[in-house]
Amino acid sequence: MLVAGVAYFGVIGRSRYQVTSDFIVRLPQAPNNVTPSLLGTVLAGPTMLGSLEDGRFLAVYLTSPEVMQRVFLRLEPETTYAKKGLDPFAGMPKDAPFDQKLAFFRRQVSVVPQDLTGVIQLTTTGLNPATAFELNRLLLNEAENFLNTSNQNISRNQQTFAEQELENARERLAKAQQALAAFNDSxxxxxxxxxxxxxxxxxxxxxxxxxxxxxxxxxxxxxxxxxxxxxxxxxxxxxxxxxxxxxxxxxxxxxxxxxxxxxxxxxxxxxxxxxxxxxxxxxxxxxxxxxxxLESQRQLKFLVLLSNPETPSGQSLDWRWKGLLSLVGLLLVGWGVASFVLGISRRQ
CATH class of the missing domain: 1.20.58 (Methane Monooxygenase Hydroxylase; Chain G, domain 1)
Structure with a gap:
């Protein structure tokens, strides 16, 4: 089994390519009690906490079925992520159902908010450098569009409510003035x-x-x-x-x-x-x-890109080492359990 694992992770397994980009979600104006940091007020306390919360929302949104349909299917995964060669695990099966495509898409995307800084790390995986880069770029565009749409919806809802309250107050004033005039006339x-x-x-x-x-x-x-x-x-x-x-x-x-x-x-x-x-x-x-x-302007959020995605020049080896070490650890655990069971049976 160890030999098979070494053969797969060392030779048979197809190359994976990863692209990483870092960004933060911030307000146009940080609160007055925020202490400036090296990046102005980008990584300051309350702003960092807000970015961390937004990062969790984005982690759900960027792996949602809607985003998968708009982004992942544009990359023609039947071709760019098709199974090839001797690797039975890499790639997506041909004519895969929607649920299987969605599960496969989510394995290629990782959105991790950093608890200490609020920086959101977006990592995408592809079977070739261009696909990994394009997937990362498209997801960044989706994140920015999501923030813009949210800003517009929040601003529109707040303004609509405020204008409706103003209209109600004006109607009440008009009725009160009419009642007073009618009383005086009577x-x-x-x-x-x-x-x-x-x-x-x-x-x-x-x-x-x-x-x-x-x-x-x-x-x-x-x-x-x-x-x-x-x-x-x-x-x-x-x-x-x-x-x-x-x-x-x-x-x-x-x-x-x-x-x-x-x-x-x-x-x-x-x-x-x-x-x-x-x-x-x-x-x-x-x-x-x-x-x-004014409050709607203060609550607007926008994406600050800290590191741009770049086309990888070489394959990612992390998955190979992690897979091989996991296999070795599993074998050691199995060997230890088997030795324990044999030792008990010999005593009996």
Whole structure:
């Protein structure tokens, strides 16, 4: 078995070629509390954590069936990854079903976010240098397109929500203003509040005059022994008439009918408060819409390529050494287990 493994990994196995590129996902403006690094703010703390999270998303997206259909199938894997020679493992079987193509594609792509730096390492494998390079380049384009599409969707959704809130606030303001105007029109007066204040002042004036008349009536009663004297009766009639007039004016302020000035004044102030609140809501919604545009710009993410993919000049030998060492380790484990079992059986 060891001889067969050496023969496969040393001679029979087809050459594999690997292309690696490194990139990071960053914001156009790092937070204010981020300490600059050697690369500006690219590898700083919060930005690094964001790139690490985006790298995990990209690891799933770049190996998804949609990307496989757009990228991998463009490389004509039936030809570029076809089985050839004596190697029974390398390559994709002819007329392979979709699931098998997807599994094979995922074995050729490795997306590894680096925990310490946030750098995302993209490694692609091909059976010839050109295929490995082209696959890496196409996947980088897919990663950049994915970020651009995500930016557009996030910005559009935020802006749509903010504009909808602004439109709702404007509609509320328009309804409040219409209700206030309709109320004023129904009252037939420009300013009910001023009317109520004028009525209150008028009543206060009549009450002051009533006090003066009552004082005068008392003086006349003391002066004339006959309570029905013309002078006393004249003042008494004035007092009765003034009291009646005061009661009528008070009824206009607090009476139960539709002419109640106090009730109209309360309704007026409620409508004015609603208009004021609606105006404040419009201002807040406008400010939120403006801030949403700025925040969308701050949240835009873009790909920073740290190392470009290059066409490999030679085959990758890592898989050969790893495969051979794994085989040797497996044989050693098997030999150890077999020796243990034989030792137990001999003791028995």
């Amino acid at each position: 009252q037939g007066e420009i300013n009910p509040e001023a009317s109520a204040e004028a009525t209150s002042r008028y009543i206060a004036g009549m009450e002051a005059k009533l006090v003066d008349l009552q004082v005068e009536e008392g003086r006349l009663r003391r002066q004339f022994l006959d309570p029905n004297a013309p002078e006393v009766a004249f003042v008494t009639d004035q007092i009765i008439e003034l009291k009646q007039q005061i009661d009528e004016e008070r009824a206009k302020l607090v009476g139960p009918d539709e002419k109640n000035l106090n009730q109209r004044l309360v309704k007026l102030r409620n409508l004015q408060t609603e208009v004021g609140f609606a105006e404040a809501s419009v201002k807040a919604a406008q400010l939120a819409a403006d801030n949403s545009r």
